[in-house]
Structures are given as C-alpha cells and as structure tokens.
Amino acid sequence: MSLAERPGAAEPWRDPAAEPFLRIEKLTKRFGDFVALDEVSLPIYRGELFALLGGSGSGKSTLLRCLAGFLEPDAGRIVLDGQDMAGVPPYARPVNMMFQSYALFPHMSVAQNIGFGLKQEGAARSVIRDRVTEMLAMVKMEGFGDRKPAALSGGQRARVALARALAKRPKLLLLDEPLSALDKNLRESTQFELINIQERTGTTFVIVTHDQEEAMTMATRLAVMDRGTLAQVGTPSDVYEFPNSRFTAEFLGTANILEGVVEGVEAEGVRIGSSELDFDILAEPAASKPLGARVFVALRPERMRIERVAPGTPLGDNRLVGRVRDIGYYGDFFLYYVVLANGKEVRVSQPNLRRRTERPVDWEDTVAVTWDRQASMVLPE
Amino acid sequence: MRGIGRLAIPLGLGFAFLYLPILLMVLFSFNDSRMVTTFTGFSLRWYEGLWRNEVLMGALGLSLRIAAISATMATILGVLAGFALARFGRFPGRAGFGAVMAAPLVMPEVITGLSLLLLFVAMESVFGFPAGRGASTVAIAHATFGAAYVAVVVQSRLADFDLSLEEAAMDLGARPWKVFAVITLPLIAPGIAAGWLLAFTLSLDDLVIASFVSGPGASTLPMVIFSTVRLGLTPELYALATVLVAVVGVALALALRLVRRR
Amino acid sequence: MTPRTRRRLVLALPWAWMALFFVVPFAFVLSIAFAEPSEGLPPYAPLLRWSGEATAVLQLNLANFQLLLEDSYYLDAYLRSLRVAAVSATLCLFIGYPMALAIARAPETWKNLLLMLVILPFWTSFLLRVTAWIGILQDQGWLNGALLTLGVIAEPIPLLYTDTAMYIGITYCYLPFMVLPLYATLSKLDPSLLEAAEDLGAPPWRAFLQITLPLSLPGIVAGFLLVFIPAVGEFVIPELLGGPGAQLIGRVLWTEFFQNRDWPLASALAIVLLAALVLPIALFQWRAGR
Numbered sequence A: 001m002s003l004a005e006r007p008g009a010a011e012p013w014r015d016p017a018a019e020p021f022l023r024i025e026k027l028t029k030r031f032g033d034f035v036a037l038d039e040v041s042l043p044i045y046r047g048e049l050f051a052l053l054g055g056s057g058s059g060k061s062t063l064l065r066c067l068a069g070f071l072e073p074d075a076g077r078i079v080l081d082g083q084d085m086a087g088v089p090p091y092a093r094p095v096n097m098m099f100q101s102y103a104l105f106p107h108m109s110v111a112q113n114i115g116f117g118l119k120q121e122g123a124a125r126s127v128i129r130d131r132v133t134e135m136l137a138m139v140k141m142e143g144f145g146d147r148k149p150a151a152l153s154g155g156q157r158a159r160v161a162l163a164r165a166l167a168k169r170p171k172l173l174l175l176d177e178p179l180s181a182l183d184k185n186l187r188e189s190t191q192f193e194l195i196n197i198q199e200r201t202g203t204t205f206v207i208v209t210h211d212q213e214e215a216m217t218m219a220t221r222l223a224v225m226d227r228g229t230l231a232q233v234g235t236p237s238d239v240y241e242f243p244n245s246r247f248t249a250e251f252l253g254t255a256n257i258l259e260g261v262v263e264g265v266e267a268e269g270v271r272i273g274s275s276e277l278d279f280d281i282l283a284e285p286a287a288s289k290p291l292g293a294r295v296f297v298a299l300r301p302e303r304m305r306i307e308r309v310a311p312g313t314p315l316g317d318n319r320l321v322g323r324v325r326d327i328g329y330y331g332d333f334f335l336y337y338v339v340l341a342n343g344k345e346v347r348v349s350q351p352n353l354r355r356r357t358e359r360p361v362d363w364e365d366t367v368a369v370t371w372d373r374q375a376s377m378v379l380p381e
Numbered sequence B: 001m002r003g004i005g006r007l008a009i010p011l012g013l014g015f016a017f018l019y020l021p022i023l024l025m026v027l028f029s030f031n032d033s034r035m036v037t038t039f040t041g042f043s044l045r046w047y048e049g050l051w052r053n054e055v056l057m058g059a060l061g062l063s064l065r066i067a068a069i070s071a072t073m074a075t076i077l078g079v080l081a082g083f084a085l086a087r088f089g090r091f092p093g094r095a096g097f098g099a100v101m102a103a104p105l106v107m108p109e110v111i112t113g114l115s116l117l118l119l120f121v122a123m124e125s126v127f128g129f130p131a132g133r134g135a136s137t138v139a140i141a142h143a144t145f146g147a148a149y150v151a152v153v154v155q156s157r158l159a160d161f162d163l164s165l166e167e168a169a170m171d172l173g174a175r176p177w178k179v180f181a182v183i184t185l186p187l188i189a190p191g192i193a194a195g196w197l198l199a200f201t202l203s204l205d206d207l208v209i210a211s212f213v214s215g216p217g218a219s220t221l222p223m224v225i226f227s228t229v230r231l232g233l234t235p236e237l238y239a240l241a242t243v244l245v246a247v248v249g250v251a252l253a254l255a256l257r258l259v260r261r262r
Numbered sequence C: 001m002t003p004r005t006r007r008r009l010v011l012a013l014p015w016a017w018m019a020l021f022f023v024v025p026f027a028f029v030l031s032i033a034f035a036e037p038s039e040g041l042p043p044y045a046p047l048l049r050w051s052g053e054a055t056a057v058l059q060l061n062l063a064n065f066q067l068l069l070e071d072s073y074y075l076d077a078y079l080r081s082l083r084v085a086a087v088s089a090t091l092c093l094f095i096g097y098p099m100a101l102a103i104a105r106a107p108e109t110w111k112n113l114l115l116m117l118v119i120l121p122f123w124t125s126f127l128l129r130v131t132a133w134i135g136i137l138q139d140q141g142w143l144n145g146a147l148l149t150l151g152v153i154a155e156p157i158p159l160l161y162t163d164t165a166m167y168i169g170i171t172y173c174y175l176p177f178m179v180l181p182l183y184a185t186l187s188k189l190d191p192s193l194l195e196a197a198e199d200l201g202a203p204p205w206r207a208f209l210q211i212t213l214p215l216s217l218p219g220i221v222a223g224f225l226l227v228f229i230p231a232v233g234e235f236v237i238p239e240l241l242g243g244p245g246a247q248l249i250g251r252v253l254w255t256e257f258f259q260n261r262d263w264p265l266a267s268a269l270a271i272v273l274l275a276a277l278v279l280p281i282a283l284f285q286w287r288a289g290r
C-alpha cells in the first residue's frame, strides 16, 4: 500500500504549477573518466517519500551523497527549498542521512547518538533531552537511551539511526539502503513503520534501495536508475503498468518481451504482427505507434492465463500455444515456463488458490496462453 | 572450527623458549648467593642492593624521563603522520613521505645512531645547538624512530575505521575539526595509547642509538646495564629484570581490563 | 580554512621533523664517508675547504671505500652478517610458523591471551633478556649445570661466546617479529578453504602444503624480512653472546667508531650496509606492488 494509491492523497507532480521542494538540475558527477551521474534532472515535492531504485553501480549512492554534500557535483545544481546547495558543506545543510551501516558512534550511548546533531547546533541541554525522549518514543525505543550501540539488535540499531537522523528535524532525510541489513520479516514491518514516521513528521524522504518490492511498497514516486541516468520516473503503479522501455519493464517486476511490427491501427486497438511467432498481438489504441514501426511488447506473467488444450490447437490473436517445460512452486503462486514451437519461452504465473488440489496444468502438457489487449504493454524499440 | 590439536606441542615449546630465560632470572633474583646460577636460599638482598645502586637507579630515572618525553613527541608526530598517510589519499609527495615514515622501522640502529650523531655534531659547529650531547639529543633520536612506530599503529587503526562514522558526524552538523575531536580521536585513542607505550618501551630499551648520541654524564639505563654486563653478571641485574617484568605485567593486565570493560 | 591548508598544516610538522632528523643525517653520513680522518673533534677533515681566493675545493677521498673492498676483513664481516641474519630468520620461521598456526586455530577466547604472551617478552628489556642467556650458556651456567647433573656430559661444554649462542640469542629476541605477521595472515585465512580441500579428498598434511602454506606466503616474506633486516645490523647480541670471531658488520662499525675513532670509515661501512639492505626491501616492495 503506497501513499499514491491512498484515496485523496495529493499528487503535486501531476500539477504543472506546483513548486518542487527539491530541484535536481542537470547534475553531473564524474570519477576520472567514468560518468557516475549524467545530467540527472529530478523535481521532488514536499512530503514525498521518493525512492531511487537501480542495480548495483547505477549511481544511486552517488546521487544521494551529492545531496548530502559529501560529493561536489561537476556540473548542475541542487536547490532545496529555494536555497542553492552549491558550496554548502555537509555540516551546514538542512539535510540528514541514515547510513547503510547506520554509522552509530560506538563510544556514545544511544541518547548521545540521537542528541549529537542538536549538540552541534549548541542547543540547550533541556532541549536536547526532550528531543531525545521524543525521538526514542517515536521509534519505540524508550528505555534504551543509556545503552551502547554494541548492545542493540540490528532492528534496534536501524531505529536509533533513524531517530538520530530525524532529531534535527531536517528538511530532507536521505536513506541509503536503510533496511538492507535486516532479515525479511523485520524489513517488512520496519518499512511500514518508516512510512508511518514519514507521514507523521511530514519530512521529505529520499530513499535508495536496490530492492524493488521495498521501493514499490514505500514510495510515493520512484526513479529507476540506469548507468548514471534516470530511466523512468513515476508512481510505482505508473512505472509498473506503463514502463517506457524494455529496461524498466524487466527491472521492475517480471516481463515477457515479444518483438513485432505495427501492422494495423484499428478502432478496437493496435495490431502487431510477428512473423517469427505466427500470431498477432492486440494492444490498446492508446499504445498507438506509426504503421510499420518495430516495437517490443512486454507481458506481465500474472496478466496471462494458461489452460490445457489438445495438441495441434492453432495460435490466434493474443493466444500462444506451447508445451510446459517447467513449473516453479512459490507457495502463493505457480510460475509456468512455456516453450513455444519456435523455441521461445514465456513465463506465466497463476495464483495458488486451493490447497491440495491437482494442478490444472502439468509438466509436458500442451497449453494455450492468452491475455487481454490491455495487458499488452507496447514499448518503443 | 579446526582446533589446535597437536600444534599445542610446538606452541608450548615455543613459549617455554620465550619464557624460561625470564623465569630463571626472576627465580635467581631471590637467590641468597652471589653465584648467579646455583640457588642457595631465598633473599631480597639484591633488591636492596639494586635500590642502593645509585648508578643504576640514576640511569633508570634518566631513561624513564627520556622515554616519557620522547614517546610523547613521537606520538604527536606519529598521529599527524599516520593520519596523513591513512586519509589524505594521493597527495603530492606521498610516496616520499610514506618511505621516510617507514624507513626508521627497518634502519639498522648503528646507522641511525651514527647519522644522527654526525648531524648533531655538524649542527653544533654551525648553530651552536644542541650544545653538547646528552638527554635531549637522545630524546630527539628516540622521538624520531618512535614516530615511525606510532605512525604505523595509527595508520592501521585508521585503515579499519568506518569512514561513514565521520560522515555521519559531519552530516549532523559537526565541522571537520570537531569531527576529529569527538569521533575520530576517541575511537583511535586505544591505538594512540598503544603507540605511545610502544615508543616508550623502545626508548627505554635502546642501547645502540643512545650510545652514539648521548654525551658524558648522560648514561641511560641500557648503557649502564651494558657496561655492567661486560664486567660480569650480577644478581642485581636479575632483580632489575624482575622489577621490569612485574611493572610491565601489571600495566598490561590493567590495560587488558580496561579494554575488556569497554 | 580550505582542506588543502588543513592538510599542509597536518603534514608540516612530521615532514619537517623527519627531514631534519632522518633524511639530512644521511647526507652527513654520505659526505663524511668521503672525508679523510684527522685528529681533533670531529675527527675528520671537511670536504669543502676554502682555498685562497674565495673558491671552494671539493676533495673526495675514496680511500675508505677502497679499503672496504680490498681488506677481506670487511667483506667477510659483511657476508657473515648476511648469512647469520638469513640463518636466524630461517630458525625463527621454523619455530614461529607452528606457533602462529596454533594461535590462529586456537579458540577465540584464547587468541588474545596467546598473542599477548608472544608480545610480552618484547616489552621487557631486550638487554636483560640477552643477559639471561649468558647465565644459561656460560660454563658454570644453568644449561651446563643441568646437563652435568643429569650425567649427559662429564664436563662443561663451551657454549657462550660461540656462533650457537649468537644464533640462539638472535632467534630468541626476534621470534615475536616472525610470529606476529605470520599470525596476521594465517588468522585471515578462511577455514572453509581447508574444509573444501579436505572435502575434495586432500588429507590434512596435503591441505596444509597446498592451501595454507602458499596462502601464508606474504606473512612468511614479511616475517622473514622483519627478522632478517634488523639482524643484519645487529650489534648487541654478537657482542654479548658471540665469540671474538663473530665480527658482524654492526659490530665492526661500532668498533671503528668507538674504539678506532675512524668516523669516515664507519660512515663508509654504514653506506655499504644500507645499500645491502635496500636490495631486499626493494624486492619486497616490488613483490607487494604486484
């Protein structure tokens, strides 16, 4: 459940007049000859929980460290709440970071860690004490103030790191793979807690992750990064349902990619012919491309149906016939690997609806795979 | 996990080799006889003799002073140098600086001693400083090679240091000097303390360099021990060794306790 | 303050100190090695002499180096030093390797204590530890006493002031320098490598020869050099335990300097010794650089 899907949630990025809270403009960062960030431009709005998603080495951390001020960009601007961040050192930025390793100071107690930032500002002791208490309560760590970080569990350390980063009430909170050190269950519960805290404090979060589920569940919007550029930016559902490239389609979720040529634009939809496959793909008219254009069509496994048919059943529009090569059992669903006559393979998933019943489809069965035209996601080649 | 197994035998023999001579010294420091090798009865007379041996005690005092001063200077120099080597990346002259900081570690003592003496002699004839040689020239010499040891210890300590701790402090508003003072320094403090102790021990132990650069009237403890040994063994030396072993043992036990409690 | 100024500030003090007290002195050693000995203090003639009309005359005296090359006494001392250092380092390796391996395989809770035990002798006076060996090895010493009592020997065997005594002394004093780097590499060795080797059919001794030993080579090289290099220039141990024939280069230098007061010759010896040591270090650096 992400914020974007909650009824009534504001979506300032759909409003051309809205003023971004954080403007990243043509940001470029090089390490020697290597371009780690290539003219990245990105507006982020107040109160967003924005996720940077991408493979290892795609430049996520580099972008985050530019925002924190640990790296000086080679070109471009970062404007936060109307203030240009150029030349502002990390210790003077109204930005705080939750580190991947948490970076809790081992020689200080939990309370001293959380109070560290305010102490640097010269805040009064009573102010620091009250804020530390408040922060400990916020992350449900009351009573742990006197512990040393070494005496905490992984989940507790993550909470302290979050409390410390929020204690100064930064305008922007950066999180570098904040939950990657936690095991799966703890990670999921902590994700929801993070969302809760983000909503309550209203702080703008930019979170780096390589975990697509994490990005999808948490983010208001996300950016998929690829080799120093933003491959696509949008709400999780926008990017998942309307990928703009083969890269994003395959990076976010699973996709079967078919290749074809636009053969006709009809009233009921676009017809994409595929000589190698001997069948046509139908798609929504909105996916219109010029006649004769070569395109990729991405199909999500969960949007396809599978049924056993007699051998020799012909192909049709949005209808493939093949043989089941393998079945993956995932508990909540089955994943079928279907080999077509020409050797191409597609993956189809079906929810595991009933316990202990026979599978409707088995190994080596001849099956038909069908889907609705809305499920055909047409990508430019 | 693979156990020690039969390796316990060479380990035990190795430790016997290391400790038997020391144990014999400790035992015979309580010997009643002047004979340094046959035990005739328990006595503390050599400790008394040691206490009254003004030459040895005077040299011990001088050596302790030199060791404390040179170790402190070595620590200041070594911390700066180790920090630069660990943190400044590839600054101009890094290779040269690294070589100069590491070279004293492997330099034969006779060469270090000789070269420093030649320097001091030349400096005196040109600047009139240092006027003559003695405790201060020994301290300078010891600070120089001690700095190299401290630099190594500090550098390796910093190499294991999680840089994101410093970034986190800076991110939370601490300026660079503040970061160094409240994060880096406290966390490498055990390394610095170890470096200081190392420099202190090396200074207390050095015979060769001190012999070159010291002057009349400034005989350090090793110099006095050396001339005594050449005249023959005395149980007083065993008593001195026992005292030193006890002091080191207690100091290390305390240090270990302190580390454990952290 | 810019980061650059900050760096310069940090570097200034150690740079200046080491330049003055470590680099510059070598210039003096080098120049005095080319000087002629003379009476007086300092006992050498300056290289640069002012001749009448404000011009300096540089006199290089190569006699010292010539002597070092021609008199076999010096060449022998030099070769003997290398041999003694190499043999001692090898002895340290054979005693130290099993110790380091044992400590690396000891239970976690013991490791620190065992390491401490290796380092502890190093913190007690070096000179007094050498002295202890005089008590052990002399004719009426503990060792001869024990052997006589046991009836192994009929009369004391001469042990002190022999090469054996010197080797024992050097091995004894430098053993920790061998154990520590060996332990450092051995303890980093992933134990599952050995398990994998044994899983693939290698008996323990073979796993040791083919896995542990090659992977600990960096530690062996480091430990060997840490013993070899200071041992080459060692003065105290050959002087106190070795015989009159144990003229190692450090001892020769000491004698030339303190007894013969020939500073230029001592300087020339230092230069040659240094040159001899730069070679293995350069070799090590080159290896490590690869």
Ligand SMILES: Nc1ncnc2c1ncn2[C@@H]1O[C@H](COP(=O)(O)OP(=O)(O)O)[C@@H](O)[C@H]1O
Binding pocket: A031, A034, A036, A054, A055, A056, A057, A058, A059, A060, A061, A062, A063
């Ligand atoms: N300090 C640096 N020096 C040189 N290259 C770097 C440095 N930091 C990052 N890089 C390179 O920049 C690329 C992007 O790194 P990073 O932003 O850490 O990726 P991500 O966080 O997405 O995994 C990587 O190829 C990495 O090797």
Ligand SMILES: [Mg+2]
Binding pocket: A060, A061
């Ligand atoms: Mg990263």
